[in-house]
Amino acid sequence: MTPEQLVEQLKQSLGDRLQSVVLYGSATTGDFFPGVSNYNLLVIAQRFDLATLDDLATTASRWMREGNRPPLLFTPGQLEASADSFPIELLDIQQSRQVLFGEDPVAELRVSPEHLRSQLEREFRGKLLALREGYLTTGGKPRHVVALLTSSLSGVLVVFRAALRLFRESVPASKLDALRLLADQIAFDPEPWLTVEALKREARSLRRINVGALFESCLQVLEQVSEAVDRHLHSSDEKVER
Numbered sequence: 001m002t003p004e005q006l007v008e009q010l011k012q013s014l015g016d017r018l019q020s021v022v023l024y025g026s027a028t029t030g031d032f033f034p035g036v037s038n039y040n041l042l043v044i045a046q047r048f049d050l051a052t053l054d055d056l057a058t059t060a061s062r063w064m065r066e067g068n069r070p071p072l073l074f075t076p077g078q079l080e081a082s083a084d085s086f087p088i089e090l091l092d093i094q095q096s097r098q099v100l101f102g103e104d105p106v107a108e109l110r111v112s113p114e115h116l117r118s119q120l121e122r123e124f125r126g127k128l129l130a131l132r133e134g135y136l137t138t139g140g141k142p143r144h145v146v147a148l149l150t151s152s153l154s155g156v157l158v159v160f161r162a163a164l165r166l167f168r169e170s171v172p173a174s175k176l177d178a179l180r181l182l183a184d185q186i187a188f189d190p191e192p193w194l195t196v197e198a199l200k201r202e203a204r205s206l207r208r209i210n211v212g213a214l215f216e217s218c219l220q221v222l223e224q225v226s227e228a229v230d231r232h233l234h235s236s237d238e239k240v241e242r
Contacts (some may be wrong), residue, residue: 007100008038018053019103020103022041023041023097026040028098029098031174036117039069039070041100042093043072043073044105053089084115090111092164094106115163121233126201131219131222135148135215146211157197158175160179160193161182162176166233179194182225188225192217193218
């Protein structure tokens with residue numbers, strides 16, 4: 001099912017309750033790889049009561065069975081109120097999006113830099129904890145470790161791109177380009193996560209890679225960037241206080 005086909009089904013299911021559908025993520029940034037990447041959609045409707053969710057259920061279930069993420073579901077008021085809770089996601093949607101139906105719901109949203117900084121701190125700590133805990137579930141088996149890294153890749157790259165916003169007003173839509181530019185701002189080697197990206201799209205052979213060393217390097221990079229961002233944020237706070 002394509003995003004456009006989903007929109008047609010949403011129009012049939014929700015009728016005049018449906019207000020907007022926006023495609024975002026890798027499909028709009030040039031990072032999309034057929035058979036590997038999935039589609040991300042933001043759906044705005046007048047309400048999401050139980051009856052509306054029931055009307056969505058069949059269509060959404062098929063959409064997710066095909067490997068796509070569940071759509072983000074907001075009413076207009078809830079979306080505006082979420083600018084302080086999801087600044088990273090909303091900034092990314094604002095930067096690269098395609099309105100498939102209705103009016104553009106994010107064009108006029110305002111995201112506070114302070115809310116971005118706050119979410120960045122939480123996200124880096126969460127990603128570190130998730131990788132460490134996830135490794136325990138792999139038993140150290142190479143294929144399971146690679147699966148953990150590749151499944152974590154998109155979320156990690158999103159946070160890296162958000163971190164770049166601390167140093168530059170303009171950031172590239174491509175997550176890999178943003179990773180390389182961030183390495184110019186913070187002293188770290190982006191190669192481990194670039195290797196994971198190549199493994200995800202099957203451009204590198206697993207047989208020639210020391211998976212344990214790769215995981216350790218990926219973890220170290222995440223720690224380095226997290227610490228650098230933390231120092232930058234605290235330095236900014238001190239300048240404000242002065």
